[in-house]
Amino acid sequence: MRSTETPSNRRTALVTGAGSGIGRTIALAFAAEGANLVVAGRTEATLKETADLIATAGGTALAVPTDITRPDDVRALIDAAVTRFGSLDVAVNNAGVARGGHPLADLPEEDWHALVDTNLTGVFLALRAEVAQMRTQPTGGAIVNIASNIGAHRSLPGLTAYAATKAAISALTRGAALDHIKDGVRINAVSPGPTETTMSMRPGETEAERIERMRSEAPVGRVSTTDEIAAAVLHLASPASASTVGTDLVVDGGASA
Secondary structure, eight states: OOOOOOTTOOOEEESSSTSSHHHHHHHHHHHHHHHHEEEEEEEEEHHHHHHHHHTTTTTTTEEEETTSSSSSHHHHOOOOHHHHHOOOOEEEEOOOOOSSSEEEEEEEEHHHHHHHHIIIIIHHHHHHHHHHHTSSSTTTTEEEEESSSTTTTTTTTOHOOOOOOOOHHHHHHHHHHHHHHHGGEEEEEEOOOOOOSSGSSTTTOOOOHHHHHHHSSSSTOOBHHHHHHHHHHHHSGGGGGTTOOOOEESSSTTTTT
């Protein structure tokens, strides 16, 4: 049931990479719980689509085009959230890119920099700005970083650089969680495995082909739904997880078990 709170006294949740896929589903899930949403990403058109979906469902959303690799953009994003809604209670650092298909020795430098700049530096910049705001608030806040089961939990050929950035997010989450729990900021991570987005599809693969491949590749026999990833994020951001600090929750259908 939707909250009867007014926009001024609801929790405010920020989701990066909210223009599509997992990020959009997470944003819609928080809105369904009654939160004010701040949706961020590089593409204004897709962010507007997400904000419109939230509004159609009766929620409130602010779309802020943001490049998380730029410190000024990140600071402006946090300022916009607080100016519009008065606080930042939850942040989900979901924005990321995938580059792969090359053994490490053949990886183009531009791919390496794209991965590190967005998946690691971008999350660091967002995390730093979010904590800086949340620790000024009497109620603190909760942050969930989106890592991956590829990295700290498993490796795959051709994805070494991607795995390195996502493993770094797992480590960044644990360290930041210990650094800031006494500030009232609770930080955790979710590590999805193959999910029903284009990122889990091989070049030229159809959805039907992916379904068939996952029957044998995944212990659960399928990809995870974006709703299942969103449910894990909502749990970690909720008061029910008040003593969960620095965890990395793997949601991958048993692939890394």
